[in-house]
Amino acid sequence: MENELKQLIISSLDLEDLNVEDIDSQEALFNEGLGLDSIDALELGLAIRKKYDVRIDAEKDDVVKIFASVSSLAVFIESEQAKKS
Amino acid sequence: MYQDFKVQRWSVWPPQNDQKTDPLVQDELLSSIPKMLKRRLSPLARTVFCAINLCIDKNTNIPTIFSSTHGELAKSFKMMEMIEGGEEISPTAFSLSVHNSIAGLFSMAYKNKLQSTVIAPGEEGIAAAFIEATGLFDEGYSEVLIVLYDDPLVSFYPEEPYKLSTNESCVVALSLSNVGLGIPLRFSIQEQKGDDGEQPLQVPLLIQFLSENKENLIIHTPRHSWCWERR
Numbered sequence: 001m002e003n004e005l006k007q008l009i010i011s012s013l014d015l016e017d018l019n020v021e022d023i024d025s026q027e028a029l030f031n032e033g034l035g036l037d038s039i040d041a042l043e044l045g046l047a048i049r050k051k052y053d054v055r056i057d058a059e060k061d062d063v064v065k066i067f068a069s070v071s072s073l074a075v076f077i078e079s080e081q082a083k084k085s
Numbered sequence: 086m087y088q089d090f091k092v093q094r095w096s097v098w099p100p101q102n103d104q105k106t107d108p109l110v111q112d113e114l115l116s117s118i119p120k121m122l123k124r125r126l127s128p129l130a131r132t133v134f135c136a137i138n139l140c141i142d143k144n145t146n147i148p149t150i151f152s153s154t155h156g157e158l159a160k161s162f163k164m165m166e167m168i169e170g171g172e173e174i175s176p177t178a179f180s181l182s183v184h185n186s187i188a189g190l191f192s193m194a195y196k197n198k199l200q201s202t203v204i205a206p207g208e209e210g211i212a213a214a215f216i217e218a219t220g221l222f223d224e225g226y227s228e229v230l231i232v233l234y235d236d237p238l239v240s241f242y243p244e245e246p247y248k249l250s251t252n253e254s255c256v257v258a259l260s261l262s263n264v265g266l267g268i269p270l271r272f273s274i275q276e277q278k279g280d281d282g283e284q285p286l287q288v289p290l291l292i293q294f295l296s297e298n299k300e301n302l303i304i305h306t307p308r309h310s311w312c313w314e315r316r
Contacts, residue, residue, distance in 0.1 A: 013177075014124040035121050042176035050173070 001074045009070070012047035013040050025071040033069075041067055048073075054080040086274055088219040089316065091267030093228070095259040096139035097292055098132050114138045118194045125177070127157060129236045130187045132256045137191065140258035141230060147260070148221050149191065149201040149230040152214040154249065154284045155238055156184045156205065162239045187234070199226075210287040210304060212311035215272050222263050231259045235285040248282025255288050268295070269316040279305025 006020045009029075013036065027033045030041070044067070045056050054077050056066060066076045098114075099106040114135040115123060126134065133151075141147060160182040164174045180186065185203040192201060206213035211233055218229045234257075238250035261267075281287060281304050294302035294313065301314040 017120065037121075039177050039180050046173060046176060 001078060002070050005070050005074055005077075008047050008051060009034075009044065012043055023070060025074075026069050029067055029069060029073075048077065052077050052081065053084075088215070088222065088272045089269070090218070090222065090261045090263050090272070091265065091269050092295070093260045093262050093265065093267040094140050095257065095295055096136050098136035098139065098256050099254070101292060101296075111135055117143060122190060122194050125181060125190060127160065127181065129157060129234065129254060130181075130190060132254050133187050133232060133234045134191070134194070136234075136256035136258040137195075137230070137232060140260050144196060145230075146197055146199050147228050147230045148199045148226050149188065149197065149232065150204065150214045150217045150221075151185075151188045151191075151201065151232045151234070152204040152206050152211065152284060153184070153187075153234050154205060154207075154210075155235055157182045157186060157236075159236060159239050162241065206284055208283060208306050208308070209311075210282070210284040210306065211291060212272075212304065212306075215311075215313075218261055219272070227264050228260065228262045231261060233257045233259075233284060233288050233291075235288070237285075248280065248286050251285045251289070255285070257288055257291060271312075271314045271316050273312050273314070275303065275310040275312050277303075277305060277310045278307060279310065280307055281305045 002025045003020050006023045006025075009023065010016065010018050010020070023034060030036045036044075041063075049055055056063060056076070061076075066072055111131065115126070115131060115138070117138075118126070118134065160178060164178060164182060167174050184205060185201075188201045188203045191197065202217055204213050204217060209216075214231045214233060218231060221229045234255070235250070236254045237252050238244075242249075244250070281290065287304050290302060290304060291313075293299070299315075301312060304311045
């Protein structure tokens, strides 16, 4: 799941000069880490909804925690998928 | 009414000759832009950045006027087609389709903290940017950057009888000053009416005027004419 997410980040956010290995699962995605911004968060949210049918709700979910790293995103998506099955 | 100023530097991108633009030259002109910003540059934004790079020095702080008849219309058009097809549109594509998106990217890339204005000039064409520059000089600025840019209009829109577009993307950047050195020009309004078309058709006339050392450039609009005259 983590590698799949890294690939999704690269392709949906036009980061083609990066490889999956360049992204650390624990590293911060926003600001000082990978350096993504708020538009990237919206874009990534859309890509996750399309690929995994998992909706991240800014009203309900702790968006800062979910988007903290690849690892935290993967945990959230897997738990949402488990709820559905 | 007239305004005197000097053209300190001006540039065109892509170069106005028959040779194809070398993509390596374009890459070199964009090399100082941080990668995370560069990924957001559309082909039109890249063209704009190349022209600006040739016209001002990196990290110049200068009030800027962007003028474009169509802006990123191709992007908006594509999104409308996606909505029609029931698809969700990309937040990034939406944010970069607005008329001031290139101005925003420019202010970030150049760390330019002075004001920037973005005009969609309609039938007045390039004169609108010079009128805005007159206002900035009047406010006390001594230098102003004008950037005129357009892509060819999406083929969905009818060409005739309108004079709205050419077949090429073209960007002209001009650094104007009311002091110092440069080509001294007087910008004025005249009564004669006509129709030389909107900005995309006027820009080649401006390039010709600046590059061929002509005495004056008169552009006719349905309501009046605008004149740029060498002093």
